[in-house]
Amino acid sequence: MYKILLIEDDLSLSKNISINIKKWDYEIKTIENFQNILEEFIEYKPDLVLLDITLPYFDGFYWCKKIRDISKVPIIFLSSRDSNMDIIMAVNMGADDFIKKPFSTEILLAKIQAILRRAYSYSDELSDIIEVNSAILNISDSTITYGNNSKELTKNEFKILQILMKNNGHIVSRDNLMRFLWDSEYYISENTLTVNINRLRKSLEDIGLIDFIITKKSQGYMIK
Known part of the structure; x- marks a missing residue:
């Protein structure tokens, strides 16, 4: 079942859209x-976003950019504003479609179905981010984001953090990390892994993630 996130402050319209979408x-x-839209997006992990332009606090363009910074999930703008500039801004922000209000639910559903088919026809799941304890690892560009700070990781830093975050709450052994990093028949010094872990920790500290990775003596590493 596909999950849709509706970001619309018109309660009557929001209720009507919800009722009709659930029928399908x-x-x-x-x-x-409307102050914590990005947090709810990350928690819910929708397959598609319906986004109004005029919203309390920050407009839809702002939230579209925030979502696009961490995900390629399809976004459809719903708005009574339909100037050329609004449409151009929506497209430039990464929107997949723009529907002018008022609209029929049949048109909305047809566009939702078409976009979902395009986005997920070759994949059962599209996931661009891994989120642990408010830290967001972006798979597409190898960046780690925490609060308002981001850092681009090196190839090895990214691979280490990816496997640790995917195994959140579990210890990943040094042997498994070394096999994941260096899939080679040649011997790699354990000190090389230690150096990479220390570099990753420094990168995480630069954006405020202190003691994010902890060492389990004689066992390996895990996310705190």
């Missing part, structure tokens, strides 16, 4: 706290 066996979540 989609799961839908509506935003109620």
